[in-house]
Amino acid sequence: MTTVRRRPHPRVPRRLARVFWSLVLVAIAASGSVSAALTARPGPLTALWFAASLVVAVCALALAGRVMFALGRGRRAE
Numbered sequence: 455m456t457t458v459r460r461r462p463h464p465r466v467p468r469r470l471a472r473v474f475w476s477l478v479l480v481a482i483a484a485s486g487s488v489s490a491a492l493t494a495r496p497g498p499l500t501a502l503w504f505a506a507s508l509v510v511a512v513c514a515l516a517l518a519g520r521v522m523f524a525l526g527r528g529r530r531a532e
Contacts, residue, residue, distance in 0.1 A: 470525050477518035484511035 484507050491504035 467525065470521055474518055474521040474525065477514045477521065481511050481514035481518060484508075484514060487511075 487507035488504060488511060491500055491507055494500045494503070
């Protein structure tokens with residue numbers, strides 16, 4: 455019995471690339487926000503700003519890595 459390979463929709467790689475670059479831009483903006491929070495005056499709001507920016511940056515980088523892995527896996531299958 456053979457398995458049938460289904461090809462992904464032709465627009466999927468383009469959509470994944472768009473999502474990847476959007477996540478990269480979010481990570482860049484969040485890292486700039488982390489940098490600004492580090493140079494701000496210390497206080498509870500600054501700590502909250504720093505923590506939120508750091509969480510957004512780490513999540514965006516992790517998701518961008520997953521998308522990059524998916525794009526690479528799709529190219530290898532072709």
